[in-house]
Amino acid sequence: MNTEEYISSGKLELYVAGLLSEKENIQIHNDAKQYPELNKEIEAIEASILALSKAASPTMADGSFNNIKHKLNLAKETKVLQLPKQKANWTAYSGWAAAVIISAGLFWMYTQNQNLESQIQIVSQEKINLESQIENASNSLVESELLLNTIRDKNIAVVALGGQTISPTSYAKAYWNKVEKKVHIDAKGLPEPPDGFVYQVWSLKLNPLTPTSIGLLEDFKGDENKIFAFANPNESEAFGITLEPAGGSKSPNLEQLYTLGVAST
Amino acid sequence: MQLETLVIEFQKKDPLAFEKLYSMYSENICGVINTIVKNSELSQEICQDVFVKIWNNSDKYNASKGRFFTWILNIARNAAIDEVRSKSYKNTKKNLSADYFVGILEDSTNLDNKIDAIGIKKFLVHLKDKCVQIIELLYFKGYTQKEASEELDIPIGTVKTRNRSCISQLRKNVLN
Numbered sequence: 059m060n061t062e063e064y065i066s067s068g069k070l071e072l073y074v075a076g077l078l079s080e081k082e083n084i085q086i087h088n089d090a091k092q093y094p095e096l097n098k099e100i101e102a103i104e105a106s107i108l109a110l111s112k113a114a115s116p117t118m119a120d121g122s123f124n125n126i127k128h129k130l131n132l133a134k135e136t137k138v139l140q141l142p143k144q145k146a147n148w149t150a151y152s153g154w155a156a157a158v159i160i161s162a163g164l165f166w167m168y169t170q171n172q173n174l175e176s177q178i179q180i181v182s183q184e185k186i187n188l189e190s191q192i193e194n195a196s197n198s199l200v201e202s203e204l205l206l207n208t209i210r211d212k213n214i215a216v217v218a219l220g221g222q223t224i225s226p227t228s229y230a231k232a233y234w235n236k237v238e239k240k241v242h243i244d245a246k247g248l249p250e251p252p253d254g255f256v257y258q259v260w261s262l263k264l265n266p267l268t269p270t271s272i273g274l275l276e277d278f279k280g281d282e283n284k285i286f287a288f289a290n291p292n293e294s295e296a297f298g299i300t301l302e303p304a305g306g307s308k309s310p311n312l313e314q315l316y317t318l319g320v321a322s323t
Numbered sequence: 324m325q326l327e328t329l330v331i332e333f334q335k336k337d338p339l340a341f342e343k344l345y346s347m348y349s350e351n352i353c354g355v356i357n358t359i360v361k362n363s364e365l366s367q368e369i370c371q372d373v374f375v376k377i378w379n380n381s382d383k384y385n386a387s388k389g390r391f392f393t394w395i396l397n398i399a400r401n402a403a404i405d406e407v408r409s410k411s412y413k414n415t416k417k418n419l420s421a422d423y424f425v426g427i428l429e430d431s432t433n434l435d436n437k438i439d440a441i442g443i444k445k446f447l448v449h450l451k452d453k454c455v456q457i458i459e460l461l462y463f464k465g466y467t468q469k470e471a472s473e474e475l476d477i478p479i480g481t482v483k484t485r486n487r488s489c490i491s492q493l494r495k496n497v498l499n
Contacts, residue, residue: 068487075461075486076393077468087387104392106494107462108351110446115354116363123345126374132338 064089065099074103198282205242205285213237217297219319225249230317232297234290241290241297245275248284248316251301258302259286260310261294264320269298274306296320330391334381341378348392349374352399358463359403369406373399400465446496454489461486 064070072078073086090097126132208214213235221228229247234240243259251257257275262268273288275281300307301314332340352373357366377395384394447455453475460466460474461482472479 066487068483071486071490072461072468072483074390074393076389076397076465077461080388083388087389100390102494103490104390106490106497107396107458108348108392109497110458110493111351111354111358111463113354113446114358115350116357116366118350118353119367122349122367122371123342126345126371126378127338127342129371129375130378132341 059089059093061093061095064093064096070096070100071103074100074107202283205283208235208242209233211235215321217319217321219297219299219317221247222315222318224314225316228316230299230319232319232321234294234297234321239289239291241272241288241294243275243286243288243297243299244284245278245286245299246284248275248278248299251275251278254304255301256304256306257299257316258306258310259288260298260300261290261292262296262298263293264295269310271306271308271310274302275299294321326391327386330384330386334384336378336381344391345374348395351392352395355396355399355463356403358459359400360407365406366403369402370399373402376402396462397465400463404465446493448496450489450492450496453485454492457482457486458489458493 069078069082069086073083078086086096086100090100215234215236217232217234219230219232225248227247228249231244233242233244241259245257248257257278259272259275260269261272262270270292272290272292273286275286278284296319298310298318299316300310300312301316302311329340329343333344349370353366353370356369356373357363360366360369373395376398380398384391450458456475457471460471461468466474468479468482471482475482477485
C-alpha cells in the first residue's frame with residue numbers, strides 16, 4: 059500500500075471529521091492498526107482540531123465535572139432523599155392505642171387477681187385459726203362437763219380448806235371420792251407460788267398428826283382451771299396444802315401451811 | 324494510559340476513566356459547542372449534558388467505526404445545533420453558518436464569553452477565509468461534503484482537497 063497517497067488523499071481528515079461511510083471508517087481503522095504512519099497522521103489531524111476547538115472554549119467553571127458526577131449519581135457522597143411526609147395512619151394509631159389499653163387492663167386484672175388470692179389466703183388462715191379455736195373451746199367444754207360430772211358424783215365429799223396464818227385470804231377445796239379413792243383439789247384460791255417453790259397436798263390423820271403426801275400442784279401457773287386430780291388411797295381426816303421447795307418434801311413445812319380443812323366423817 | 328484502554332475502562336463504567344476523558348476533551352467539546360451557541364454559560368450547560376449523554380451511551384461507541392473524539396464531537400455538535408434550533412431561532416444550517424466563528428471570535432469585545440482570542444488568532448494565521456469556513460463547516464457544524472460544497476459553492480471533489488490543505492496549514496500553525 060502506498061501510504062503517502064493514502065495520506066494525501068484527504069480521506070483521513072474526513073475520517074476525523076466523521077464524514078465517511080461506516081464501511082470506509084472500518085477500513086481506515088483497520089489500516090491504521092496495520093500502518094503506524096497512518097495512525098500517526100490521524101492523530102496529528104485530530105490534534106490540530108483539538109487545539110482549535112480548545113481555543114474556542116469558554117472559560118470552564120470550576121468543579122464542572124462534579125456537576126456531571128452529581129447528575130449521574132457518580133458522586134461518592136450518599137444522596138439524601140427527602141422522604142415523603144407520611145400521612146397520619148389512624149388505623150395504626152388506634153391499633154397501638156388499643157394494644158396499650160388492653161395491656162394496661164390485663165395488668166390491672168392481674169394485680170386484682172393477686173390481691174384477691176392473697177385475701178383468700180388470709181381468710182383461709184383466719185378460718186383455720188377459728189376452727190382450732192372452736193375445737194379448743196369444745197375440748198374445754200368436754201373437760202368442763204367431765205369435771206362437773208366428777209364433782210356432782212354422789213360419792214363426793216367436799217372439804218373446804220381455809221386460809222392459815224401465812225396467807226389468811228387463801229382458800230381451796232377438795233372433792234374427795236372415797237369409793238374411787240380420788241381427790242380433786244380446786245386451788246383457785248391460792249396465790250401463785252414464787253419461783254423455785256411448789257404447792258404440796260397432804261392427807262392428814264389428826265390423832266396423832268400424820269401427814270401423807272398425795273401430790274404436787276405442778277405447773278400451777280400454766281393450769282387454767284387450777285383443778286388438780288390425785289389418787290388418794292388414805293383414810294384422810296383432813297387435807298392441807300403447804301408451799302415446799304420445787305420437787306416437794308417428805309414432810310410438810312407447817313410454817314408454810316397455806317390452807318387446811320377437816321373432812322367431815 | 325493508552326487512549327484505547329482508557330476508553331475501554333470508560334465503557335466498563337469506570338468513573339475514574341470517565342473523569343480522565345473529561346479532562347482530556349471537555350474544553351474541546353465545550354469549545355465546539357461554543358462556536359455554535361456563542362454563549363459561554365449556555366455552552367457549558369450543554370457541554371455538561373453532552374458528557375452525561377456520553378456516559379449514558381458509552382456502550383454505543385465502537386472504536387472500529389471511528390475515533391473516540393469524532394464520536395463525542397458528533398454528539399456535541401448535534402446537541403448544540405438542537406439547542407440553537409429549539410431556541411426558536413428557526414435557523415437553517417445556512418442561517419447558522421452565516422457568521423463564522425472566527426469572525427465573531429476576532430470581534431471578541433462583543434462576546435460575553437472570555438475566549439482566548441489571541442490563541443485562536445495564532446492558529447488562524449495564514450489561514451484563508453475559505454479554510455476557516457470549510458474547517459468550521461466540516462468539523463464544528465457537521466456538514467457533509469455535499470452540504471459544504473453547496474454552502475461554499477464549490478465542486479464536491481474540491482471539498483476534500485481544500486480541507487486537506489487547510490488542515491495542513493492549521494497543523495503548521497499549531498506546531499508553531
